[in-house]
Structure formats: C-alpha cells, structure tokens
Amino acid sequence: MANITKKVSWSSRADESGAAGEGTPLLNGSEQPRHSRQPSEGGSLCQIGRLSTVDLEEEITSDEESQRGRPKEIPHNEKLLSLKYESLDYDNIENQLFLEEERKMSYMGFRCLEISRWVVCGLIGFLTGLIACFIDIVVEQLAGIKYQVVKENIEKFTEVGGLSISLLLWAVLNSAIVMLGAIIVAFFEPIAAGSGIPQIKCYLNGIKIPRVVRLKTLVVKVGGVICSVVGGLAVGKEGPMIHSGAVVAAGVSQGRSTSLKRDFKIFEYFRRDTEKRDFVSAGAAAGVSAAFGAPVGGVLFSLEEGASFWNQMLTWRIFFASMISTFTLNFFLSIYHNKPGELSNPGLINFGRFQGDSVAYNLYEIPLFIAMGAIGGLLGALFNVLNYWLTIFRIRYVHRPCLQVMEAMLVAAVTATVSFTMIYFSNDCQPLGPEHTEEYPLQLFCADGEYNSMATAFFNTPERSVRSLFHNQPGTYNPLTLGLFTLTYFFLACWTYGLAVSAGVFIPSLLIGAAWGRLCGIMLATITPDGSIWADPGKYALIGAAAQLGGIVRMTLSLTVIMVEATGNVTYGLPIMLVLMTAKIVGDYFVEGLYDIHIKLQSVPFLHWEAPATSHWLTAREVMSSPVTCLNRIEKVGTIVDTLSNTSTNHNGFPVVVKVSGSDEPPKLCGLILRSQLIVLLKHKVFSIHVSQDERECMMDLTEFMNATPYTVPQETSLPRVFKLFRALGLRHLVVVDDENRVVGLVTRKDLARYHLGKHGLEELQLAQT
C-alpha cells in the first residue's frame, strides 16, 4: 500500500492522514458528488469487492492513525529526498464540472467572491491579532508572577544566606512550566514544535505537510509557546505567530475544521489548493505583522517564501490582513495598557524608538557595520552547524516523546542554573536611576539603590532584554557582563532550538546579536578619543542584532523591512540592508540558513526559485518518471482499483489517454485525473453497469472528471524550461509527450527537486520511501 509506506518524520511520528478531508477531489471547489451521475437503478448491486484495499484517505482519522506505527529509528540523510510528501496543486483542475460551475457564475458572483476574500482576510488579520494579544498578555502576567516570586525569594535568602534554595525554586519552576509545554507538544501535536517557519515555508512552496494547518496544532502551539517563554527558555514568541497566523487562515478560509470535525458550509468555493495557499500567505503575513508590528515586512515575508506568481490584488489583500492584524493587536494592547485608542504601538516585540542625533550614522561607520555583518555571518554559521549536529543527534536518539520532554526540562533547568550563576558571580552593579526601565531589578549583593546589571539580561523575558540592550544609557552594562552573556546565551539558544517545544529563534538571535553588538559599541567608544559622541552603544546593539539574526536565518529583503518597521526608523534601512547582505554572503559560504537546514533534514522536495544553473544539458526525457500508468478515457473499474491499490506505484495523478477506434495507432493524451478524484468517484460509484454483473467489469467514463487540458511539454524540453513552467504555475503533474501527443512520462515535484548544485557541480539526490 502506497499510503502505508509513508512515514512522517518531521514530527518523528507516523501519520498519513495529512490532508484528510482537505482534499477537494471532484472539482476544485466542492466535494459533493454529482448525484445525477449515479446509476438510477442497480447501483446497489455494484459493490466494489476490492475497494476496501484502496484505503481511502478520508476514512482514516488522525487520532487512530497517530497512535500506531511509530518507527523505532528513522534514517536521516540530507542527500535523500523523501517520497512520502504529497504536493499541493496550485493549478486548478479544469474538468468539465469545474468549467460548468465557473461558467454558471455571473459577474456579480465573482464580485461577491472577491468581497468574501476581503472579508476572510480581514477575519484572518483580526483573529491573528487577537491570538498575538492573548499570548502577549498571558506571557506578561505569568512571567510577572514567576519573576516576582523568584525575586522575593532571592531577596529573602540574600540576607539570610542559602541562595541555593532560590536557585532550586527557579529551576524547578522553569522545568515544571516547560514540562507542561513539552508534554502537549511531544504527546499531542509534534508538528507544533519549533517556530513552524520551516513548515510554513514548505507549505507555501507547495508541499503538503500533514496536519500543519490544523486547529489542534494552533491550540498546542499557543499553549506551548506560552509555556516555553514563561518557562524562561532562550526562545521568543514571535516565530510561532507566523505559524499561528497560517493556521487561522487555513481554518477561516476553508470554513471547516478537521480537528473539530465540523463543517460550517461556508466559503466552499475556497476549498481548493490555490485559494487556500493564498489565504495561508495572508495568514503568515498577518502573523509577522502582529509579531513585529511590521505589516510591510509581513507581506514581503509571504512573498519571499511563498509566492511564485505575484498578483497585485492578492498582495493587496495580504497587506490588508497584515494591517488589520497589527491594528487589532495595537487596539487591544492599548486597552490592556489603559491607554485606549493610542494606536502607535507596534507588534509583540517593540524595539522602541531610535531617535535623536546620537543614532544618526556616518559614512565612516559603514565599514564597521559591514564588519559586524561578517561577524554575524560567522557566528550564525557556527550556530547553524552546532544546531545541525544537535538535530542529527536528536533525530537518532531523542525521538521518543518522553525523552523529548525530559530534554526540554533539562534545558529549562540548565538555563535557570546558568542564569543564576551568571547573576550570582557578576559584580556589575548599576545605580537604579529615577526613571529606570527595569521591570524586576535584582539588588542581590549590590549596594542599596543599585541593581545587578547581569540580571537585566537574564532575569527578564528576552523581549525586554533586547529593548534594554538597545536603549539603556551608555554605561549601563560593562563589557565583561555583555561578553559572558553573549557566550552563554549563544549556547543556550542553540541547544534550545529544536527542542519539542513551541518556540521561535528570532528573539534569542536578536538578543545574542544585541549583546555583542553593544559590546562592539562600547569598545569603539573606548578606543576612539571622541568616541562617546558617535558610538552610541544602542545603535551598535541594533546592528549586531540584525547581523546575528541575518547570519542565522539568512532572510534578506523581508528581514530588512521587518527590522526597519520594528525600530520605527527608516534611517537605519541602509545599514541594516548592508549588514544583512554581508551576513548572508559570509554565512552562505559555510552552511545554509537554519530553516533550510531543518527543511533539508526532513528530505522535503523543496523547489528553489530556479533550476540549477548548469542543468541545461538535462531534458524532460531524463528527469521524468517513466513508464507512466495511464488510464483509458473509458476504463474498467477493476483496472482503476488495481492501479490505485498497486503498492509499487505511488502516483497521485494519472494521464488519461484515448485510442482512436479502429486504428492500431498508440493512444493519445486526452486528460489528467488525480488519485483523490478517482477515490471519490469509486466511493460514489459513478459508473454505469456494463456487460457483466461482476462489478470489476463495470466501465467508468472519466471524461467529465479529468482535466482535459493538462500542461504538457515535449520530451526534448530542457530542465530549466520544465522547471520554470512547473514552478511558475505551481503544478503538481506535468505530462511529457512525444510529437504525436503520446504520453511518454510524467514530471512531478520530486523529479525536479532532486537536482541541486553542490560543491562539485550538479548533484542528484536519492529518492527514498521513508
């Protein structure tokens, strides 16, 4: 069985029900069978004996499935390309039913659809903003309680001695909270682990990652991220917002939920891959927008990751969703902060305003910025390599949920211990000014009226720490504090990313970068005579943060805009761009970006923007899968059932051919039909009884259901040309024909994804069933 051979390893767990119920088999828009086509009599006689072996996707519920077949160990190799992932079909299946539906629709109908799209995007933005708001408030409240308890405890024991009890309290508190987060992730929805950005990237690229846009995933994600941030891990709550937005978008736009097993019977027109993808883009953008207060950055993120075909109206709708999302977040946060109606607040992370003359930059600082970009690229590459090894280790040895939970708890305890130790041994006391911005100033061993500076970095949510590093007065941190903090936080963050908790890597990266960036700024101010004038440490903290983040994630355009929007100052656009470019160039020399590493480790058939440069000597003939299982236009049910049940083929699309009657010429291509469509046809028995009573001899006419005009290419077409067609149109199957229009092969995503440029020219990945 094709389906049985599929194992999902993204979440180290077998699950194949992926898009169950999300497919839109017969025509793109709706799943209702065409009852008029059902045989009016004798239908019940026509039982398909062997149909049960076809294992209809829709009949497996995810919960049954997720309990069985957990593999002991999954072989992982980035030179493999997994065959288990299905592809999304961004090309409408234009069969007769579809065209009839579309033609029936009036101009007004299309106008209404367009308005619905706007409404849905508005809803997506609103809900995403609400979720961001919820996460923000809950994290702030819970973290506040936690830090208050620990602070009081520390203050108590600072005087009487026995601070190890405080340490224990802190570590246990953290571990307990993180345990909760890890349990729901590891046991209930492993796909909710991490930031979710690699998964959304894959989804937007056109790969069906099972259960990635489910309601259950969202709930676990939100709960998980609250636990990880409150649990004091070196994580941020921003990355998961992107995933959350995407889930919201998928849920709202489809008008049904697989997790709730509810179908609200609305927006049925949008139940096709192409519409859903567009909405998920909008959701991801809304997520970015809510997380960073960066609506334009959100749009660019979605486009950078997802769009293959830029469409003005779509972009505008995405923008609308982003806008509403930021607006909603601002509005509700302004009420929460008792300043209702003041909408100038940015997103979840607020870098604060960079204003005034001290933050202007000069020409001679540009080389410094570029050098910092290079450092960021180097440190980012180091981070990624370490995390790559760690991930390999985790895939091999830490794939059982209870182990995963234990690892998460260990990390939480270690984080608390390290933080405590750093604070304990730090003697960087700073005076507590009248307008100090510290939320939980720890006096510890400092004199009265002073606070421990190391604690502002460690004893705080990471967002606040970033803001302190950007905006605290020069002299707030001494260089040793910053150096030690960078070093420890770097390794903590690296260890943390990839744990079975919902958490993002944006904020830890920014924090590491801000710390060493501020260090650079302080050092510059020290070594130059009039340094204090131009070397504002906050400015260098910002540049360092950009460099470090760029070095780790390697985003460019969208990240620049996100940073600019989050700082609220376009003046820094140019240096941030330069820094990000440098970081990317330097980092790419060593290793890929963090998200790409994780995508590659999953052996996902990810399509890049263009075919490898040196692939012109390959033609469709060489890359295509062949021979192809073709179906006749009027086909025996038995043959169809056999084809679908055949374990050796894993095809999801079948070319339909027609033979000229009375001629001995080979059959010609006349259409394309999907596995999912055939299964629905079989389920609804859309065939008439013919010749014999044996149902396997029934004939089925596929004419009405097949896509009569599939895209084709001649077999001499070069790979770049095939790639361009496939990528630009978001195809799933591309039929290769000879000059007589006979089917000679089929090109699918994996055929294109397996060629890539390695160090030694064009390399080919192996295909693997796992």
Add this chain to the structure above:
Amino acid sequence: MANITKKVSWSSRADESGAAGEGTPLLNGSEQPRHSRQPSEGGSLCQIGRLSTVDLEEEITSDEESQRGRPKEIPHNEKLLSLKYESLDYDNIENQLFLEEERKMSYMGFRCLEISRWVVCGLIGFLTGLIACFIDIVVEQLAGIKYQVVKENIEKFTEVGGLSISLLLWAVLNSAIVMLGAIIVAFFEPIAAGSGIPQIKCYLNGIKIPRVVRLKTLVVKVGGVICSVVGGLAVGKEGPMIHSGAVVAAGVSQGRSTSLKRDFKIFEYFRRDTEKRDFVSAGAAAGVSAAFGAPVGGVLFSLEEGASFWNQMLTWRIFFASMISTFTLNFFLSIYHNKPGELSNPGLINFGRFQGDSVAYNLYEIPLFIAMGAIGGLLGALFNVLNYWLTIFRIRYVHRPCLQVMEAMLVAAVTATVSFTMIYFSNDCQPLGPEHTEEYPLQLFCADGEYNSMATAFFNTPERSVRSLFHNQPGTYNPLTLGLFTLTYFFLACWTYGLAVSAGVFIPSLLIGAAWGRLCGIMLATITPDGSIWADPGKYALIGAAAQLGGIVRMTLSLTVIMVEATGNVTYGLPIMLVLMTAKIVGDYFVEGLYDIHIKLQSVPFLHWEAPATSHWLTAREVMSSPVTCLNRIEKVGTIVDTLSNTSTNHNGFPVVVKVSGSDEPPKLCGLILRSQLIVLLKHKVFSIHVSQDERECMMDLTEFMNATPYTVPQETSLPRVFKLFRALGLRHLVVVDDENRVVGLVTRKDLARYHLGKHGLEELQLAQT
C-alpha cells in the same frame, strides 16, 4: 509591408525603428551569425532577389525614419487595441544554438554571470543616484537664480509701483525656460514627454515601446525635467527619475547604445529580453529609490508594475540597486550641502521628519482619515476625468510639435500669472520667525518682519512647498490661502500633465493634497474645543497628500511604503494604507488611474494580472488567431521571403512544422521561429544551394535555429488557463495544437488583451492597425 504599417502614436510620431539593434535574433545572447554555417563556395552566387523588400529592421536608422510619415491626425479610441506594438519575449528561445552555448558554460561561468549581474545592478544604482543628484543640484541652483531675480525685481517695484513689469519678467522667464524644455521634447524625443511611468509600466508588462530606453531619451528627459521644474510649471522631478533609472539600466546592462551607435562588447549575455527586463526593473526601482529616498518602496514599485514571476535573487538585486542609488544620492548631496558623510538624508523629495507626540494619532481619528481618503478618491477621479478629456483634445488638435511647444509656453505663462495674482491679492501676512524655513520670503505688501504666506506655496519649488505644508507651525497658513491655492493648483496641475515636457505628477498631487489636508486639519482644530492638541495640521496635510496622490495614480502597496519611507516614520503606515485603499476604491468607482488612462488611450495591449473573471466560457479555439502561417522545417527561401514580405500578415513568430515523409498525414508542430531570426538568417544567407541556380529555390534548414520546444496548449483550454500560462511565463507566442499535435492557431498578447471586463460584463476590444 508589415513594418510600414506601423505608426507610433505614443509620441504622436511615426517611427518604426523601435528596437533596432536591440533584437537578439539567432540565439538570445548574441547576434553573431554562425559563420560555420555559411556556404563555403558559391555563396556569392546566391543573391536573394527580393530580399530588399523585407526591409530589415536593423537597416533603418531612427533619424531617417523619424523625419518622415508624420500622420495628420490619429484616430484614438480606448475601445481599440493597436496592432502596432510588438511584444517582448521573456521566454528564452531555446534553440540548439542557445542550448549549446548554455551547455558549454561551466559552473564558474554561471557564477561570473551572477557576479556581473550584481555589478551591473550596482552600476545602475550608482548612475541613477548620480543623475538624481545632478538634477537636484541643477534645479536648485537655477531655480535659486530665477527666484532671486524675480524677488529682487518684485521688491524693487513694490516700492515704486509697476508690479506688472515684475509679472511680465516672471512670465517671460518661465515661458522661455519651459520653451527650451518643450522644444527638445517635442522636436527631438517625444517619448521623453510626461513622467514616463506609463511607458515603463508597459515595458515591464512586456510591450516594446519604441525608443523608450534610449540614451537620447534619457538626455532629453533630464534636460526637459530641469527646464520644466525651473520654469515653474506645476510638476515634479520625481516621476521622470523612474524613467531615467530604467534607461540607465537598459543602457548599462546591454553594454551598447543605439543612440551613440556604440557597442562596448560587454555583457553580451544580457542581450536578451528576459535579462534586460530584469535590469530595467532594477533601474526603475533605483529611480523610485533616488526620487523618494525609498529603497523598499522602489522594489515594491518594480514588482507591482513589472514582475510576473517573483524571484528571490532578482528581488534582492533590485533591492541592491535601490540601496546603492539612495546611498549615492545621499553621499553626493551631503557633500554638496557641506556635511560630507552624513547619510541620513533621504531622496530628492524629503518630507522631513514627523516626530513627537503631536503627530501620534488616535482611534477616533481613523474615520476622519478614511473620509479624507474618500475625498482624495473623488478629487483624484475628477482630476483624471479632466485630464482624460484634455488628452483626447490634445491628441486630436495639438499633435504638431510647434503647437505643443506653444501650449507648454502658454501654460508656463499662465502659471506665473496665476501665481502672481494669487500672491498679489493675498493679504495673509505671517511674521518672519527667527528660524523661518522659507527660502525666498516675499514681503510684498506685508509689514516689515512679515512675509506673504501665499508666496511660500507659489513662489517656491513644489518640493519646498510640500515640506512647508507638512511642517510649518500651526497658524502659518490661513484657511482662505489654502483653499484658493488648492483650487488653482488643482487646475494648473491637471492642465500641465500631458504637455510635451518631461514632468511628473507625484509632487503636484502631493501638493494639492497637502493643501486641502492642512485645511481640513485647521478646520478640525477650529471646530473642536481642545482641537489644537490633536489636530496637528501637518499630520492632516500628510494624510491629504496621500489621499490625493492615491486618488490620482491608484497605486497601493508601493505607494504606502514610499510615503512611509519618505516621512521616515512607520507610525503612519496604518493610516496611510487606509487612506490609499479608500482613495482607490472610491476613485475606481468613477474612472481608472491616471497612468492606466494614458496607457489605454494608446491602445496598448496591456495584460492585467488575471483573465477577466467571467471568461471561463472562452477557450483557446475562440481567442486564437487562425489560420497561422507555418513554415516547414526545411523551407524554400522564396517561401520565407514571401511570408516575411506579405503585407497582410503581421506575425512575428511562425510555427515550424514537419511532415512525416511518405505519409499523407497533416504536418506536426516541431518548433517556433521568430521573424527577427529569419531576417538575420536571410541576411547571413544561412542556406545551402539546392537544385536550381535560382536563389528562391534554395532550401533553408531551420532545425538549428527554431525553438524546438515551444509552449503549446490544446484548443479546448479555457481562456483563464491560457492567460495564466501566458502571463506567468511572459510569453510572446503560444501555439494552439489539436490532439494530434497539429498547429491550429497561435495566441499572442493582443488576443488576450482584447478581453476586458466592462460595466456590462465581458467586452472585446477591436483590433486596429494604427
């Protein structure tokens, strides 16, 4: 003759040499003929008797051509679709020669190409920045001299009486300067008229507008824009920067200039439509970036107007060009302003910083903003309708260059007179503060220490006026001044756009909007009790400016980002977005955007993003051109010459078919060859002598030169599907075949562009030769 029938009406002038020398016939990259294919003996015997009638494009120089055949009157109708425009081919012509070249290239070769692309983009940015800098400095100097002369004259005559002499001086000065600008545009390069944005939009959409990216166009454009701004017209210098950037990009990337008749033999690989388009996108972005100090806005502009297929690397290069452009401009302007190295200056137009609490906005202001957006939409629609009528009038009656020059001079004189009158009759005197920002304060009839407030709006370059409206203290303008100014400037700007001068509509739009926006702000402050606190008039001026500009040009995403970057404050992102959306929705209800109106009036086959919504009932069979002239793979030279010379067909691409020898089956499609390729083949006599001495009987083998794998669609394909394929891949010809792979038709741009959604559903435009 196909070529002779073409008449250019964009610039009201016949010119067909369009892309002469820019075509890349044999393989995309280079024009060298394959000498190895030339017959080694007897070649000279084979003269093509009638070849001269083919009228090879390359042999007509633009100067000869531009002097003849000026039509008396050109019929214009936006329901027509002109057949005279050729399409760009963004699909590489993958013939054998091309593939051999590509296959010969090593991985290092591709790396070098990639680096060259970056270098070219850097150069584009640098040169565009320099041009912007040049324009800025020259305009500032010349305008300074002009206003100084006029000011001194006015001051002189204010005391002794006889201000009509001052008026005369002002009007004559303006007219003379504008005359110069109009003469170079009208007589030397009519395509340089206007902002150039519609032309660049068309180019990026895939339409070959003759001479739009020539060096001569650039020189005239730069000279023209300096004259129009210095001449005091209601124009801006920002729009033309976009065109200038595009010309720079085309010139630099192609390594040759048709105007100079020089070929620098560099970047020959980039001499193909697809590479050139990418660079022109980068140039346009660099232009926006230099004009508004908005690198991200520039990228978005290029993508909004040009990109059909979003490519991450391309986007990043475009971003690089934009960045370098802003940087160059900033750097040189900082030197010019004696603050070398201070790079925080934005672009040509600088809205100044919006900072402080007074400019924060509140929830209850959002409805006000939206209302202002609606006003902007209404006023924009009015502007567009008036300008549409005016343009129709101009096309009918003012198409002779000398008339055009006279009209421009008239407008200049009227502008000066109106300005003078307004200033003269205004009695809005304001005290001249110690830190006044007025460059040329006119005292006129005001008391000593005061200046005439109306003069700050009229007696100034428009950029300065915008900035004053945004940032001057509340109370600087009285409402009557603003109202009168709005009214007069609205009509002046409307009259000015479309004159035969190089000029942009961005700044006049902003200025009109800023004036009535500030008026709104003042009125709000008056009618509310504590109004002075929240109704900062500068804020409302900004919102008004956005609304008016949005109402006129109807750009959305890119314009939002441009405005945000130009104000240097992301806080305004949300209100600006809302305002632009409202303005677009309201404006679209009445009439299209200004650029689209002008594009439509040229009957350009402009492809929108998607096929009209209700076009599913149309199939390729209905939209295609048929019958198609096909060539055999081995074809008689005589037939080819006849085909090319046939005046009744205007095809630029011919399907190549092959007949199975010995069978009576109809021929099958085997490739596609372009007219331009055939012409080069004929010029270089790439055929062998065969059978008879009569050269018309020579046979030519097209196998090596034709694109062997053209994209095809079956004739049942629905229009939206054809459209999507055509648009996403930037095709020029799409062959329609039957199920036996026989050619039944050809779909080109005009076949798709002629369907559009009107008020009463799907409408079809008529095709016209003019």
